[in-house]
Amino acid sequence: MCASYERERLESRLAEPMRGLLPVIRSCVRWARRPLQPAARLWRRNLQLRVVAFTLLMSVGVVLLLGFVVIGQVKNGLLDAKEKAATNQATGGFSIAQDMADKGSQSQDASGSGTPQGPIDSGTWLNSLVGQFASGGKGVYWIVALSPGAGDEPSFGEGSVNARGPRGSGSVLPEQSIPKSLSDAVETHTGALKQYTLIRTDDGNQPRPALAVGKRLTDINGNTYQLYYLFPFDQEEKTLGLVKGTLATAGIFVVVLLGAIAWLVTRQVVTPVRMAAGIAERLAAGRLQERMQVTGEDDIARLGESFNKMAQNLQVKIQQLEDLSRMQRRFVSDVSHELRTPLTTVRMAADVIHDARTDFDPVTARSAELLQNQLDRFESLLSDLLEISRFDAGAAELSAEPIDLREVVRRVVDAAEPLAERKGSRVVVRGDAQPVIAEADPRRVERVLRNLVVNAIEHGEGQDVMVRLATADGAVAVAVRDYGVGLKPGEATRVFNRFWRADPARARTTGGTGLGLSIAVEDARLHGGWLQAWGEPGGGSQFRMTLPRTAGDSLRGSPIPLEPDDSRRNRGLNSSGLPARASTQAAVPVPRAGAGDGRTAEAGRIREAGVRGPQMPGMPSMPGAQPRPPTADPAALPGSGARVVERRDAVREDDF
Secondary structure, eight states: OHHHHHHHHHHHHHHHHHHHHHHHHHHHHHHHHTTTHHHHHHHHHOHHHHHHHHHHHHHHHHHHHHHHHHHHHHHHHHHHHHHHHHHHHHHHHHHHHHHHHHHHHHHHHTOTTSSOOOOOOHHHHHHHHHHHHHHTOTTTOEEEEEOSSTTSSOOOSTTOOOTTSOEESTTBOHHHHSOHHHHHHHHHOSSOEEEEEEEOBSSSOOOEEEEEEEEEEEOTTSOEEEEEEEEEOHHHHHHHHHHHHHHHHHHHHHHHHHHHHHHHHHHHHHHHHHHHHHHHHHHHTTOTTOOOOOOSSSHHHHHHHHHHHHHHHHHHHHHHHHHHHHHHHHHHHHHHHHHHHHHHHHHHHHHHHHHTGGGSOHHHHHHHHHHHHHHHHHHHHHHHHHHHHHHHHTOOOOOOEEEEHHHHHHHHHHHHHHHHHHHTOOEEEESOSSOOEEEEOHHHHHHHHHHHHHHHHHTSTTOOEEEEEEEETTEEEEEEEEOSSOOOTTHHHHTTSTTOOSSTTSOOTTOOOSOHHHHHHHHHHHTTOEEEEEEOTTSOEEEEEEEESSTTOOOOOOSSOSSOTTSTTTTTBOTTSSBSOTTTSOOOOOOOTTOTTOOOGGGGOOOOTTOOOOOOTTOOOOTTOOOOOOSSOSOSSTTTTOOOOOOTTOOOGGGO
């Protein structure tokens, strides 16, 4: 255990410098990628550019492949023709050289002088042979004569020429131009042999590729020597260069032509698509009269006609829906106003009956109390309907002024204190040590917070309700946290729908109308803010209102995370309330909310500024656990209550 602990400490100390370098590396990568972002954005958004680029790339590949094949075929054909012509010419030359040697030997033996003559100098004869053969092949081939075994033959006096020395026409260096492997092979074979080589000269020019064809022959004295024809590839190189230039020019022309064709073809397809995209954006912006220009009878034309028909149908349907919505709003507004007069009369009569209920029998007195309660609820519903109709008609006005949200929260908490006492809950406020100033409508903000606090008390199952305030980065936020039944997956967005209930069978003990959260989210939107919800089954819920500190500013984030620090996921627990990995932590049974004494002293502690937060009833705290920010910004749809979180079954390394 000690060795393992020391090893972990050493690894952590070695990893510290790397952790410090990671931000620097990330910033360097971002700096390097910044100039490429416009090009990458253009590449992603421009279909025509991608099609033309792919066409050019494929065209270049095809042209290169075709060029390699054609050049290879031409090169092989030129080499084959060169070898055949060189072999035929060299074979004829070898025959002539051997005939000359044989005739010279015979004429020397059958001399008519009657006196024996000495042998003809082989060196002189070879020089004459090389000069004679080279005179007929200037610019076409070179002649080289080699006599292997030089030094074995004695010289014929001081003025004689060594018969064993190498000889070459022009400025050719014989021994450097003939490969050793070819000369050895010619020495051991009787036929003509050929091999590619490089012609080296003593005039300072670069070596030139050539074909060497050689054969072992006998001279006029019967001594063996090797005769070589060197055929340079000058003409073949010129021909091959001409073919390469022609193919390169034709390839460039073909690639450019194919790119232009691809651009023209894709333009005919992409232009109507871009036009349709632009018209669709204008339709989405409310300009329902926009239509595509249709010409021809092809597929694009049929697409344009279908698009125009769709736009026409959408315009008709939207107009019908707008008319219907306008009628509904007018109906709700008219009915609400018309109900004011009879409701006032009924209210006056109900107040008289309610004040005289002590003179009635018990049943009539109870009926008077029920009538009074339902009239209160009816008046509240009527006021909410009028407020909703103002939002629907776009007639809601914002009277923003600098306010301290702490004062608004205190008024809301004081007003909800009787309900909290009846439910057995406490409302704890945190984050009110410093002023939380924002430009907002105090009436609307108070209505939102009153709705959130009352709902938290009603659904809190007798547990404490935490109200937290915070301000940072040009935004202020108020979060209301309860530890009651919570929200099921998907209910965090539906909770803001009108007349929606998580449990339809649940009674509204506080006389709610079902429109409170709908009005609250509209109030938040009117401020340019967010009203969002988070919850987990059996783990309570949290509603967060975020407003810009200055009216008219845009929100970039919230100073309070939507998912609280004491959620199951942030405490390393699964959806059942058990540790995420049973092999490392013992499973702890979680009693149901409200079981036993339920409310403990742990429920009153808040995790804020290093202070341990509230624990679920009966839930043990994680030793050494630190608050973690949410892994994703929950403000997916501002004001709609939607949120983005990672999957429940995703296991993170820091959860253990």
